[in-house]
Amino acid sequence: MAHRLVNFLLVALMLGGALDALTGCGGKTVAPAPSASIPPPGMTASAAASGFFKICKGQTYALCATASCTVLNQVAYCQCDVRKGDSISLPLRVDREDVCSINANGVDNGYMVSTFSVPESVVAPQGNQALYNCPAGSDGGYAQCDGGMCFTSSKGSSFPGFDEPLDRAEIICACPISVTPGSPVGFQIAGPYPCDNSYFRFCKSQVANARTGSTVKVGAPTGTARFLALRLNGSAPPLHECLPPSQ
Structure with missing residues (x-):
């Protein structure tokens, strides 16, 4: 199992930008909103095909979709939530x-994998967070945590870069940093709701970058969260979204 875990870590790092490549970089912008059969802008039909994504049923997993991260040696270490249920x-x-099988094996081996489900905190109208739309051309870095490896020993512990210890339902996950200024659709990060225009600073490289000590947010190409919700659940709830001041 040890050599398999090493191999998985290497592949996870190499594929850290795979979701970006599939959904936001170099593809054509698609006008319709994502649906279970219509991918988000830039995602190819083959990538969106049924069976391309994996649904993990009834597992304990790390949910990083709304996480904030500290950067150490060009890796984002993100404060994620521990959840149980279905994820994609x-x-x-x-x-x-x-x-899914790698995540299941982590139960007895001190690790967990970051996968996706819809965070209740961004669901309208009750949620206290929103998806902030960083526009096309944004040069800020964000943590791409799909498949990120998480350390179960970090639950309830202190970790460099975070002011307070984690509680038992939180975990630190290591995620690669994506920078996609050439994306035709931009990317989304989670932030406070009601919308706060000052939060769009995390779309810019002056603030969100790969330098040690920087803070980056977990993100994904615009439309990914809604598309994955449709794939996972067959429907997507209304989500709070914030547009940059110019929009």
């Missing part, structure tokens, strides 16, 4: 295993 991810197949 890129398959990340390694040594005849996939993201």
